[in-house]
Amino acid sequence: MGTLEWVHDLWSPLKPDELQPTSKLVAQTSGGVVNAVHAFVRSYFSTDCSTHFIAAFDTRRVKCLGVEAMTFKEEFLQVSRQIIGGFIVISVGEGNVVQSVDTWQAGQASARALTSEQARELFEKHTKTIVIGPDRITCFTHADCDKTSPLLDNPPPPTPPVSESRALIDAARGALSCENWALRPV
DSSP states (O other), X not given: OBHHHHHHTTTOSOOTTOOXXXXXXXXXXXXXXXXXXXXXXXXXXXXXXXXXXXXXXXXXXXXXXXXXXXXXXXXXXXXHTTBTTOOEEEEEOTTSBEEEEEEOOTTOSXXXXXXXXXXXXXXXXXXXXXXXXXXEEEEEEOTTSOSOOOBSSOOOOOOHHHHHHHHHHHHHHHHHSGGGOOOOOO
């Protein structure tokens, strides 16, 4: 079964009062695992939560350096295990063939493979679905589902130095935008 049929089988047929699930491009796979995970976390979580995720991801990345290769599937499953309810991760190979369907929910020792019926049950509970294709990563969500997912452990609120640093970074980015460039006397 092709990717499109497999993914659409998660919710079809829709009930008369249901809206079509939404899809959003998360990242291009050519940008690498790090950029894809960072883009996903920034898109679907608050600033404080994304900072928490990125710090945990970077710590894991340093530990894996030279020991094991980072894969899209494994890293998205790592994010999934930190979220209440987790999410479905579908890996797609060349020719749009579904290679694996997995989830890693909180409290489980490791990720587990899903059958199409199990994936359908999870999607009915408003679980996000990440489709990792050969060229892009897409997230499917219920139309009536909120954007953010609750974290297993809420990160601490940012300390004043962190807030000040963020303000300085935003000001620096604004100063570096091409609209603000000007010639200065030497």
